[in-house]
Amino acid sequence: MARVVAVHGVGKQMLGEDSLLKEWCPALQDGLRRAGRPPLCEHELAMAFYGDLFRPAGKMLAVGDPLYTAADVAAGFEQELLLSWWQAAADVDPGVSPPGLDTLARTPRSVQAALRALSNSRFFSGIALRAMIFDLKQVRHYLTDNQLRRMARERVAALIGADTQVVVGHSLGTIIAYEALCALPNHGVRALVTMGSPLGIPMIFDRLLPKPGRWPGADTLAWTNIVDSGDVVALVKDLRPQFGQQLRSALVHNGSHAHDATIYLTSFLTGSAIAEGLDAG
Template sequence: MARVVGVHGIGKQTLGEETLRQQWLPTLNDGLTRAGSAARLVEPDMEIGFYGDLFRPEGEFLAVGNPPYTTADVAEGLERDLLLAWWKAAADSDPGVVPPGADTLVSTPRSVQAALRALSGSRFFAGVALRAMVFDLKQVSRYLTDPDLRARALARVVERIGDDTRVVVAHSLGSVVAYEALCARPGHRVRALVTIGSPLGIENLILPRLQPAPLGLGGQLRGLWPGGDGLVWTNLADAGDVVALVKDLRPAFGDRVRCAVVHNGAQAHDATAYLTDKLCGQAIADGLA
């Protein structure tokens, strides 16, 4: 089994294990270099826990790309609430985004239209088509609400984590999948969990829906620790990363989580930008040591 397992995030449904491994491997090594580590990863050292194809619609002749979603396809509840949270976060970090007012924070069709219009002009979602933005929303909601899809995605990642695996690096929605996979594999020997651009700490939307369910401690939810005492969990978030709404995971998972804010430039949520950061490289080097 590979020493390092990577778990991708949203929007990778048209890629695959080998494509992502070719993308991630050099950036992981760049991060190790920035950290001053002599360790280098080669192809057998890394595998990708790939689940993106579970979200890819079945092919049909004369139909290509993502489903032609519109504002009307954003479902009430989790999808609308998450969209509005993205809007607020984008406005907080990007002066070019008109902030939502009290009336537009109410979950209505009009608020969905306003949110998508505002996000389409943000730095974070620059160049992202509306249909792709809605598709990303639906990937998050489907993972959290579709038991069959969730079980299949988890199984893909769990089977990649073997006795030789020492590091799990997980991006975006993949951090949710990786967290649940480690919880589902008691006795694993992973020494470093590195989450990047993670939505795990969003109290009202993501945290209550985790499996296993978080505990209620002193009126606050607290997620279970995903391993033994030897596991070191490092969480990295860019200040402008809209998906990583909560940068500090300690209130949600305990003070053992090492949290840091990094600077990814214009690509705030990009996995490769996170992976080349010195702090990411150091966390991986520590797990491999």
């Protein structure tokens, strides 16, 4: 089994284990070097891939994500999360007008306004509208589709063995990694590193299984949550109020790519958190 298990984030349904490792492995090695630790061997890092669970079934002459529009943003969870993204983007980007009282109501008009505002933000620049909506739906599907949730968690659990020392999750992958560790009795993982995590968002935290706020391992597990102050997906930056003061919260600066997994991985703080788990006796 690998010493480090990685769990990717949202929107990777068109990729796979090997293609994601080509992105993650060099960045993770750079982070370890920044922390003064020798790099891992290639076989010591594994990617728990679950993106294909969200990939639409193929058919002739139809590829890629569904052609979503604003009308496809479902009432309830999807609209609430979208409006939360809008407010968070406005808080960190002067170019994004904040939602007003007339647009905070969960209506088709507010959805269109939110998508328009986010498409002009630095954080979501270059992301197609249909991809943004697809990401919303991935988060909701994971939290509401019990079969998909179980299958995604099993992908992570299948890679965690006696030799696994560190689990690193990004974005939606932090939710899956957290729940997978909570569901594994007596696992020996020494460090959990979460990057750009939405775990603290109330509408997500309240839906966690088996129980919101549970510590995902033994008392000796070191959990480090790493976030960029401009990361809109990680709306709640400090997870300690929900998960306990033993959790360590770290702020990094990722520049214009606030939510990018590879930029998180090259950070000294990320490398140090991973190295600590690898060196723990």
